[in-house]
Amino acid sequence: MLQQTPVVRVQPRWEEWMDRWPTPADLAAATPAEVLRAWDRLGYPRRALRLHACAQAVVDRHDGAVPTEEAALLALPGVGTYTAAAVAAFAHGRRSVVVDTNVRRVLTRTLDGEALPPPHLSAGELRRAGELVPEDDATSARWNAAVMELGAVVCTARSPRCEACPVREQCGWLAAGRPADLHVLVRRRQAWEGTDRQVRGRVMARLRAADHPVPGAVLEDVTLDAEQRARVLAGLLLDGLVEKLDDGYRLPG
DNA sequence: AATCCGTGGCC
DNA sequence: TGGCCAAGGAT
Incomplete structure (x- = not known):
């Protein structure tokens, strides 16, 4: 979640x-x-x-x-590098390398002196984070929680509270005068209005609210573009989020 | 490796 | 007001 x-x-x-x-x-x-x-x-x-x-x-x-081995966690659906490490550390007290958006931001600021990490997590970031994590289980779990929390509460993306930061004396970004984000140009977001994502959301909202199959004709107002409507429904079917019956669409049951 | 995948709150 | 961001993962 x-x-x-x-x-x-x-x-x-x-x-x-x-x-x-x-x-x-x-x-x-x-x-x-x-x-x-x-x-x-x-x-x-x-x-x-x-x-x-x-x-x-x-x-x-x-x-x-729930398995305690990170490899077994990683093999579960929807569990990637971050989630496997987080469950190993926070649920089981095991040593792992937890790198989420908060940890990335803290390490980028303190060690690189930059405002925000690159758009995508790199192997290099993961390796460096791993070199910082203490060796033993209990201390490493504590480290992971501490760095994440520092990013979530103090070293936030928008209005960081540097004056309250426990590592403010060691922070390269603060020392450099908190320069603006380098990646602002690369970071361009996908447009939202009119996208398939928006239409998918509308279809799902419609189907969640329905207690009977919804005929295709009734879904016409999710988008005026018939081609897009067909593409979105095909995608939702492929994802297993929607089920097609003779008399319409519904959530898979 | 680059893209795709929702939703809502904030400044 | 609207761009930005949020405990990422799968393909």
Whole structure:
């Protein structure tokens, strides 16, 4: 849930989720439609599907217990470098190298003297972060939590509180006078208005709200572009987010 | 390796 | 007001 989504938005949804599905086995027994409706507007609904598949994999491969080995975690659906490391460290107290957007920003500022990290995580960043993580399990888990928290609370992207920073004397970015972001030109975002992503979101919202299959004709107002509508529906079908019946579309159940 | 994938709040 | 950003992953 936390992948690319702010903690404050995730927390209430997570509380409801854990109340409804306390264990991997509970979640594994749900239908994708139930999971997608509970996910609601958290965004990137493919994550909901992967979390569901992850719960099923935990049941099938690990007897319902979340694995502690990072390699086993990494093999689960929707679990990548960051999530595997975070679960190993924060759930199991193991040594791992946690590199999320907060850690990247802290290391980029202190060590490189730049405002923000490059758009994509590099192997070099990961290696350098690993050289800083203490060797033993308990201290490394503490390190990971500390650096992440520093980035989340003090060394924030918008208005960093450098005056309250415990490493302000060692920060290359602060020493350089907090220069502006170098990557601002490279960082250009994909346009939003009229994109397939926007239309996908509209389709999913429509299907979450429906208690019967929605005929294709009723989905016409998600976009006036018939070609785009067909492309988006095909993509959603391919992703397993939508199911096609004779009388329309619905969440997969 | 570059792209694609949602949503909402903030300054 | 609108660009920016948020505990990334899969292909």
